[in-house]
Amino acid sequence: MRAMTSVRGQVHLWVAQRVTAMLLAVAVTVHLVTIILAVRGGLTAADILGRLRGHEGWLAFYAVFALAAGLHGAIGLRNIAAEMLGWRGRGFDLAWLGIGLLTAAFGIRAAWGLYAA
Amino acid sequence: MRAQAPSPVGPAAPRRPGGLRARPHPTYLAFLVHRVSGLLLALFLPLHFWALSRAIEGEAALEGFLRWADTPLVKAGEWLLVVLLAAHLAGGLRVLALEFLGWRRRQKDMVAVTAGFALACGLLFLLNLL
Amino acid sequence: MPQTSREEREGPRTLAVRVWRGREEGGFREYRVPAQANQTVLDVVTWIQRELDPTLAYRFACRVGMCGSCAMTVNGRARWTCRTHVSRVAGPEGRLELRPLANLPVIRDLAADMTPFFDKWAKARGRFQPKDAPDGAVPEEFHVVPPASRQRREADAGIECIGCGVCYASCDVVSWNPDYLGPAALNRAWTLVNDVRDGAQAERLAAVAGDAGCHSCHSTQSCTEHCPKQLDPSAAIAGLKRRLFWDTLLGRRA
Numbered sequence: 236m237r238a239m240t241s242v243r244g245q246v247h248l249w250v251a252q253r254v255t256a257m258l259l260a261v262a263v264t265v266h267l268v269t270i271i272l273a274v275r276g277g278l279t280a281a282d283i284l285g286r287l288r289g290h291e292g293w294l295a296f297y298a299v300f301a302l303a304a305g306l307h308g309a310i311g312l313r314n315i316a317a318e319m320l321g322w323r324g325r326g327f328d329l330a331w332l333g334i335g336l337l338t339a340a341f342g343i344r345a346a347w348g349l350y351a352a
Numbered sequence: 353m354r355a356q357a358p359s360p361v362g363p364a365a366p367r368r369p370g371g372l373r374a375r376p377h378p379t380y381l382a383f384l385v386h387r388v389s390g391l392l393l394a395l396f397l398p399l400h401f402w403a404l405s406r407a408i409e410g411e412a413a414l415e416g417f418l419r420w421a422d423t424p425l426v427k428a429g430e431w432l433l434v435v436l437l438a439a440h441l442a443g444g445l446r447v448l449a450l451e452f453l454g455w456r457r458r459q460k461d462m463v464a465v466t467a468g469f470a471l472a473c474g475l476l477f478l479l480n481l482l
Numbered sequence: 483m484p485q486t487s488r489e490e491r492e493g494p495r496t497l498a499v500r501v502w503r504g505r506e507e508g509g510f511r512e513y514r515v516p517a518q519a520n521q522t523v524l525d526v527v528t529w530i531q532r533e534l535d536p537t538l539a540y541r542f543a544c545r546v547g548m549c550g551s552c553a554m555t556v557n558g559r560a561r562w563t564c565r566t567h568v569s570r571v572a573g574p575e576g577r578l579e580l581r582p583l584a585n586l587p588v589i590r591d592l593a594a595d596m597t598p599f600f601d602k603w604a605k606a607r608g609r610f611q612p613k614d615a616p617d618g619a620v621p622e623e624f625h626v627v628p629p630a631s632r633q634r635r636e637a638d639a640g641i642e643c644i645g646c647g648v649c650y651a652s653c654d655v656v657s658w659n660p661d662y663l664g665p666a667a668l669n670r671a672w673t674l675v676n677d678v679r680d681g682a683q684a685e686r687l688a689a690v691a692g693d694a695g696c697h698s699c700h701s702t703q704s705c706t707e708h709c710p711k712q713l714d715p716s717a718a719i720a721g722l723k724r725r726l727f728w729d730t731l732l733g734r735r736a
Binding site: 241242243245246247249250253254314317318319323 | 655658659688691692693694697698723726727730731
């Protein structure tokens with residue numbers, strides 16, 4: 236029964252990895268275009284805030300982006316740690332999930348900061 | 353055609369027993385690039401969020417950070433991150449296409465396209481920096 | 483006229499063959515074997531055993547690429563030795579290094595223990611299980627399987643596996659996670675997932691899910707690259723992932 240539950244968890248992590256990958260495919264494309272355009276003539280705080288301050292659309296975009304990136308990265312690190320360091324099991328999986336959500340929260344906080352600055 | 357051409361004339365490459373299971377082939381190299389880029393990007397993500405969160409303290413704090421980052425070394429790091437991000441994006445799209453659309457043909461050509469995309473993004477970034 | 487040595491024109495007269503002797507612990511012994519114009523790696527091993535060293539252990543049966551029992555590591559890469567010509571792999575100096583298949587226990591010399599490999603086929607439910615009629619009667623549901631149907635073509639793509647273990651020995655994920663079922667077992671499971679007459683679909687999909695199953699595959703495609711039958715286990719594993727993705731997302735799994 237325990238083993239069964241743990242396999243379900245593994246499948247759910249994989250599904251989360253692929254769903255976030257699909258979201259990131261769109262978000263990272265937008266991000267790359269933004270980066271390449273934004274560095275033209277140098278990055279300034281005024282430029283960045285001029286684009287993001289008070290703009291709900293960008294806030295929503297970056298909130299989803301941060302959530303997807305945080306989870307995607309943590310699940311990827313989990314796979315690497317399992318294969319290279321032998322860190323396997325439900326305890327590690329839950330810890331990585333926590334790390335992913337924490338990273339995402341940190342990113343959403345930053346997005347809020349740019350929106351409200 | 354996966355069948356190998358007859359062995360060309362030349363010494364057989366030395367092989368390390370017990371080394372990598374698979375001799376490097378394009379999709380294997382693509383996996384290595386995907387793994388290394390993913391690892392570095394995942395480790396960079398918290399730093400990125402930390403830097404952006406300077407804005408919480410106001411425009412001046414963010415501006416101060418950006419001016420601190422205006423050094424060739426940081427710019428080189430940013431260029432590397434752009435290439436890693438583009439490589440991870442393109443490589444990830446190839447894997448998603450394989451897994452979800454069953455695009456199993458011409459994998460080697462697709463690997464070449466992903467590499468080209470990553471380098472093109474790096475070049476564009478560089479051109480816009482100057 | 484470019485200069486070419488006699489070796490490059492005619493190939494070497496003698497092969498220098500380093501052969502693994504022993505079990506997990508052991509070492510290489512070198513044998514000199516006369517080169518022939520037309521000779522497989524298995525021919526070389528057989529010649530050593532008959533003419534030089536009758537204690538050499540190795541495995542073969544059909545010698546024509548059907549039975550899947552003669553696979554070994556040839557110059558660092560897993561190959562079926564009965565269909566691998568020496569001229570293709572030994573280079574102009576005629577060097578061969580032979581080891582048992584990787585990722586498997588060694589019985590002795592060139593004979594790997596295939597037990598874990600075949601145990602995993604069973605674990606992945608790689609056996610056809612007819613629907614209904616446990617008493618052996620003809621099942622109620624009678625299927626006509628058109629050869630051109632999508633499912634039949636998916637099954638056909640992977641059906642010619644001879645169980646040689648080359649993909650399993652070439653797979654990095656197996657070496658990182660000893661529980662991983664491996665390309666051959668998952669490829670077999672995918673052919674059965676596409677068999678409309680099979681009655682054990684839910685159990686099979688459960689057996690191939692998770693870190694020991696298809697979800698650990700990173701699509702490095704070493705299996706596809708090295709399969710001597712030109713099968714594509716990597717695509718079969720992708721099929722299992724795709725099926726389990728939608729089943730999980732749409733709540734079709736218990």
